[in-house]
Amino acid sequence: MKKxxxxxxxxxxxxxxxxxxxxxxxxxxxxQESMSEVLxxxxxxxxxxxxxxxxxxxxxxxFDTPQAVTQACISCHTERHKEVMESNHWNWEREEYIEGRxxxxxxxxxxxNNYCIGASSNEQACAKCxxxxxxxSTPNFYKKExxxxxxxxxxxSGEYMKGGGLxxxxxxxxxxxxxxxHVGNPTKESCGSCHFYSxxxxxxxxxxxxxxxxxxxxxxxxxxxxxxxxxxxxxCHSADKHNIKGKxxxxxxxxxxxxxxxxxxxxxxxxxxxxxxxxxxVACQTCHIPSYAKANATKMSWDWSTAGKLxxxxxYSEDDSLGNHTYMSIKGSFTWAKNVTPEYVWFNGTADHxxxxxxxxxxxxxxxxxxxxxxxDGKIMPVKVHRGRQPYDPVNKTLIxxxxxxxxxxxxxxxxxxxxxxxxxxxxxxxxxPFSGExxxxxxxxxxxxxxxVSPADKSLSCAxxxxxxxxxxxxxxxxxYLPGRDGHSGVDFFGKWLLILSCIGxxxxxxxxxxxxxxxxxx
Amino acid sequence: xxxxxxxIYKRFERFWHWAQALLISLLALTGFEIKGSYxxxxxxxxxxxxxxxxxxxxxxIVFSIFxxxxxxxxxxxxxxxxxxxxxxxxxxxxxxxxxxxxxKKTVRRKMNPLQVLSYLGLKLVLVPLLVFSxxxxxxYRFTSGGQLMSFTPFTLEDIAFWHVLGAYLLVQFTxxxxxxxxxxxxxxxxxxxxxxxxxxxxxxxxxxxEELDKNLQTN
Numbered sequence: 040m041k042k043x044x045x046x047x048x049x050x051x052x053x054x055x056x057x058x059x060x061x062x063x064x065x066x067x068x069x070x071q072e073s074m075s076e077v078l079x080x081x082x083x084x085x086x087x088x089x090x091x092x093x094x095x096x097x098x099x100x101x102f103d104t105p106q107a108v109t110q111a112c113i114s115c116h117t118e119r120h121k122e123v124m125e126s127n128h129w130n131w132e133r134e135e136y137i138e139g140r141x142x143x144x145x146x147x148x149x150x151x152n153n154y155c156i157g158a159s160s161n162e163q164a165c166a167k168c169x170x171x172x173x174x175x176s177t178p179n180f181y182k183k184e185x186x187x188x189x190x191x192x193x194x195x196s197g198e199y200m201k202g203g204g205l206x207x208x209x210x211x212x213x214x215x216x217x218x219x220x221h222v223g224n225p226t227k228e229s230c231g232s233c234h235f236y237s238x239x240x241x242x243x244x245x246x247x248x249x250x251x252x253x254x255x256x257x258x259x260x261x262x263x264x265x266x267x268x269x270x271x272x273x274x275c276h277s278a279d280k281h282n283i284k285g286k287x288x289x290x291x292x293x294x295x296x297x298x299x300x301x302x303x304x305x306x307x308x309x310x311x312x313x314x315x316x317x318x319x320x321v322a323c324q325t326c327h328i329p330s331y332a333k334a335n336a337t338k339m340s341w342d343w344s345t346a347g348k349l350x351x352x353x354x355y356s357e358d359d360s361l362g363n364h365t366y367m368s369i370k371g372s373f374t375w376a377k378n379v380t381p382e383y384v385w386f387n388g389t390a391d392h393x394x395x396x397x398x399x400x401x402x403x404x405x406x407x408x409x410x411x412x413x414x415x416d417g418k419i420m421p422v423k424v425h426r427g428r429q430p431y432d433p434v435n436k437t438l439i440x441x442x443x444x445x446x447x448x449x450x451x452x453x454x455x456x457x458x459x460x461x462x463x464x465x466x467x468x469x470x471x472x473p474f475s476g477e478x479x480x481x482x483x484x485x486x487x488x489x490x491x492x493v494s495p496a497d498k499s500l501s502c503a504x505x506x507x508x509x510x511x512x513x514x515x516x517x518x519x520x521y522l523p524g525r526d527g528h529s530g531v532d533f534f535g536k537w538l539l540i541l542s543c544i545g546x547x548x549x550x551x552x553x554x555x556x557x558x559x560x561x562x563x
Numbered sequence: 564x565x566x567x568x569x570x571i572y573k574r575f576e577r578f579w580h581w582a583q584a585l586l587i588s589l590l591a592l593t594g595f596e597i598k599g600s601y602x603x604x605x606x607x608x609x610x611x612x613x614x615x616x617x618x619x620x621x622x623x624i625v626f627s628i629f630x631x632x633x634x635x636x637x638x639x640x641x642x643x644x645x646x647x648x649x650x651x652x653x654x655x656x657x658x659x660x661x662x663x664x665x666x667k668k669t670v671r672r673k674m675n676p677l678q679v680l681s682y683l684g685l686k687l688v689l690v691p692l693l694v695f696s697x698x699x700x701x702x703y704r705f706t707s708g709g710q711l712m713s714f715t716p717f718t719l720e721d722i723a724f725w726h727v728l729g730a731y732l733l734v735q736f737t738x739x740x741x742x743x744x745x746x747x748x749x750x751x752x753x754x755x756x757x758x759x760x761x762x763x764x765x766x767x768x769x770x771x772x773e774e775l776d777k778n779l780q781t782n
Contacts, residue, residue, distance in 0.1 A: 045575050048626055052619075307706055313610065316704035319711055502606035508599040521720035524599045524606060528724045535731030542735045546742045553746075556659040 078303055082274050093220040102215035105172050105208060106185040111219065113184065120187045122281035128170045130181060131158070135292035137391050138411065143292075148176060149395045149470075150290055153341055153407055153427035153483045154238040155370075157395070157440045160469035164444035166207035168233040174207040189222070192229050196221035200232060204446060227253045227263065230272040239370075243338045244289075246379060246423040247491040251334030259333045260492045275302070288488055289408055294388030298490075300324070320520075322418040325383065326500040327493050331423060336363055336375040341427040344480035346371035347457040354457070369443075369454040371428075381421030381489050383517050387412035390486075395470050398436040401481035405431075405438065410486045414520040423487040430463060434475030438483070442466040566763045571670055576636075577760055579627045586620040587737065589613075594730055617697055624694070639673055640683050647676040658746060668764055681736070689732055696726040 092098055097115075102108050113120050127133040132146025147165070151157045158165035159176065166174030172186040180186065188207065190199045199218040202210035209215070235241055235250045242249030257264040263271075275298045276285045285298025300323040301308075307315040317326075331337070347368060349355070354368030363375040393399065393407045404426070412418070430439040442465035445452030453462035459478045467474040505514045506524030514522060572580070593613035596603050604612065631637040649665040654677070657665070666675040674682065699722045702714045744753040756762035 042574060045578060048575075049578075052622065307709060307711060312706055315706050316711065319704055319713065502610070503602070506597075506599075506606045521718065521723060523597055523719075523723065526720070526723075527598060528720075528727065531724055531728050531731070535727070538731055538735050539738070542738055546738065550742070550745075552659050557661065 079268055082268055082270050082303070088223050092222050095220075098216065098219045100216065102219060105188065105190065105215055108215050108219045109172075109185050109187050109189055112189045119281065120184050120189075123170065123187050123189075124181070124184065126281050126283070127286075128281075128283070129187070131169065133286075133291070137292045138389065139391065140394075143394070145292060145392055145394065146290055150392050151395065151407055151429075151438055151440065152244075152289060153425060153429050153485050154244055154338070155443065156343075156429055157466075159395070159440050160442040160466045161444040163206050163446070164204050167201045167203060167205070168237065169207045172207050190215075190218050191232065192225045193222040194218040194229065195223040195226060197226075197228055204444065225271070225273050227271050230276075234272075238338060240364075242332060242335045244425075245287075245487060245491070246337035247328070247331040247489050249332075249335055249337075252491070255334060257495050258498065261495050262493055263491075288390045288410060289485060290392075292390050292392065297388065300327075320414070320418055322386070322420045324421050324488070324490055324493075325419050327496075328381065328421055328489050328491075329494055329498065329500050329504075330378045330380055331421075331489050331492050332377050332379050333492055336361055336377040337379065337423065338363075338373055339376045339379070339423075339425065340374045341371060341425070341429075342373075342480070343371040343427065343429045346453075347459075349457065368457070379423065380513070382424050383419050383514055384410055384422050384486065385412035385414060385417040385517070385519065386410045386420035386422075386488065387417035393438060395440060396437060396472050399438070400436065401431065401433075401479075404482035404484045407483055407485045410488070419514070419517065421489040423489055425485040425487065427483050427485075428480040429483055430459060430478050431481045432463070432467075432473075432475050433477050433479045435473055437472060439463045439474070439478065440466040440470050440472070442469065567766045568761050569670055569764045569766065570760050571668075571673060571762045571764065572757055572760045574760070575630055577757060579623065579630070580757055582623055583620065583627075586616045586623065587733065589616040590620065591730065591734055591737075598727060598730075614701065617701070621694060624690070639671075640679055640686070642679050642683055643676050645676060647680070650675045650677040654746070664748075668762075670764070685733075685736060689729055689736065692725060693729040693733060696722050696729060700726055 095115075097111050102111075109120070123129050127146060130146065131148045132144045134142060135145050136142050137145075147158045149159075155161075155165070162169075162174050162176055170188045170191055171180070171183075172188055173183075174180065174186075186207075188201075190209070191201060196218050199213055200210050202208055231248070231250060231253060234245070234248050235252075236243070238244035242251075252260050252263045254265045255263060257267045261267060262275075263269065273283075276283050277298075278284070282296070284296055286296065304323070307318060309315045345366070348366075349368055356364050356368065357366040359365050359375065361375070361377075364370075364373055365375075366372050389411045391409045391411065393405065399405050410420070410422070412420075430441055431437070432439055441453050441459070441462040442451055443453045443462060445455055448455040450456075451458065451461040451465045453459065456462070460476060463478055464474050464476075500513065503524070505512060506522065508525050508527075509515070512525060514525065589612060593604065593609040593616070595601065596609040597606065597613060603609070646666050653662060653665050664675070666672075668675075699714070699717060700719075703719055703722065704711065704713050706712065744757075745751075747753040747756075752762065
């Protein structure tokens with residue numbers, strides 16, 4: 040009877056385990072197939088354009104000005120430019136709500152960074168990345184519809200490019216007619232023409248967005264890989280009425296209209312329950328982007344305080360072995376890095392910014408954009424932290440917007456005249472802020488969430504990259520929560536260690552005494 | 564009194580004991596790796612094996628509770644203070660002088676009073692502590708119906724505190740337990756009994772169970 044019971048129980052356990060195992064195998068096989076197939080079908084196939092613009096009569100003529108192209112576009116797409124002129128790509132600002140500030144309007148017009156610092160007073164140069172022509176920061180400019188630059192996004196010929204220091208106008212070499220006849224959805228190159236080169240060169244600012252992604256391996260970027268799904272930027276950054284989804288927290292603040300992994304992959308995309316539960320507190324990017332700047336180096340620090348050294352009265356630059364500038368008289372000293380391990384922060388999707396005129400002290404590095412979040416409301420997010428030193432007015436306690444760019448000497452632009460007092464005075468006057476005449480260079484930090492250069496699944500982080508008490512663990516410095524494998528209770532560990540040590544000593548002592556007292560002889 | 568080969572540990576009991584020994588060893592091995600004490604299987608494998616062993620152990624515990632209740636074997640664990648100090652005295656001095664065990668082992672009373680107390684503590688305090696803190700640990704976050712769920716009446720830090728504390732105590736218990744098996748009439752007698760089920764016991768006149776229980780209560 041009891042024998043039977045044991046056999047029945049035993050067989051039941053075996054059966055239960057077998058069913059569970061088989062179910063898992065089946066589940067994982069189905070999932071693997073469907074997930075990647077569905078996503079490939081959805082995003083891997085390119086649709087043909089509905090219209091061939093090269094057949095349009097209005098586009099056959101020779102265009103003398105880029106504004107004339109825009110007029111031609113508007114003659115058919117009669118309302119589209121209005122959408123563009125509502126967008127933050129045009130206005131360089133968007134309405135945000137920030138904890139502690141309320142509703143504010145933030146963008147490149149009133150925010151600073153610790154690369155080239157700020158656009159104000161330098162529009163001639165900075166407007167190379169504005170979607171308008173003849174850029175000037177006057178209210179009047181923003182109403183001129185013919186200045187909307189349709190081609191910078193929609194040119195598919197690959198020949199269109201903006202000129203340097205031309206306030207947003209195309210380079211003189213561009214064949215406007217050819218570009219106008221070859222328009223379509225924005226390509227990687229269209230978006231990349233600004234977003235790859237921001238900060239003054241390839242991959243300088245982002246670290247995870249650069250020209251290598253126009254033709255890269257799956258290891259560099261599993262989404263954009265030319266041998267893979269070969270997605271373009273707008274597959275994720277889709278636009279509704281020219282309002283493009285997704286934004287970066289160097290200039291954005293609110294948790295809205297974000298381009299997210301979950302849109303395609305769902306909330307719980309893993310086969311493993313253990314991995315799915317991580318999504319509560321860990322952003323996808325944390326595990327799936329183990330490093331950024333995989334193909335080319337990105338700038339990690341920028342020290343403006345060393346700028347202005349001249350050789351024979353002339354500005355110069357120095358390069359490292361990879362050909363990256365390590366020093367430029369006009370900009371100061373830089374450090375670069377490739378295959379960078381991100382730093383990790385808690386992030387809830389909202390951020391604050393240093394806004395022109397904010398008074399700050401310099402006891403700690405000034406955070407130009409502070410990412411908000413904690414264990415209770417955020418997720419762990421990988422960031423590129425760009426550290427710098429930049430001009431600051433120690434009397435007014437404000438960061439300085441310097442006037443850096445002019446075409447010729449003598450106008451006070453720092454890049455020509457190398458005079459901080461003069462450049463600061465002009466720049467601060469332009470933005471309507473007081474300047475004391477003193478310039479120091481405190482430390483500043485910028486936080487760039489890393490979102491691109493997703494690795495193939497088998498290259499993502501593994502458990503022990505974070506679940507370790509090694510000081511080199513990825514999350515060794517992220518506090519405010521209990522991480523199994525990293526954390527412990529020192530009291531319990533002390534108690535447990537000594538409990539076991541003393542027990543062992545006791546047992547060995549007891550056994551020794553038994554042997555000594557002639558236990559063996561008794562046995563015999 | 565004559566010694567006789569007696570079946571003292573029944574088939575289920577032996578299966579239960581050794582399966583439990585295996586599972587607890589696996590749990591300790593993987594558990595302390597998860598805690599970060601050393602690196603052996605790799606964190607991921609350690610977690611999988613730990614969770615698997617935990618579920619298996621909990622199933623085993625359910626069956627063993629059922630077995631104890633249905634076979635009346637739970638009565639073995641009724642605590643008694645009779646001979647408790649004698650037993651303590653035996654382990655701290657008598658054993659070195661070659662004295663006899665103060666309590667006779669019988670099929671109905673397999674454990675001496677000290678064992679009864681220790682195993683009762685194990686089963687009523689330590690194992691529940693580990694099982695329940697473990698259940699809280701496993702259900703801290705889980706998915707159900709495509710939804711991420713949380714069951715967080717305690718912080719993960721507190722759960723881990725009690726789970727790890729229990730783990731240290733259970734390891735200590737196991738160490739002492741293994742050592743104590745060597746204190747039978749011969750060093751390997753107890754071990755052999757748990758493997759084969761049979762042990763040479765001095766057969767006394769069988770007391771009816773009711774009689775035994777009455778004795779226990781009056782003492």
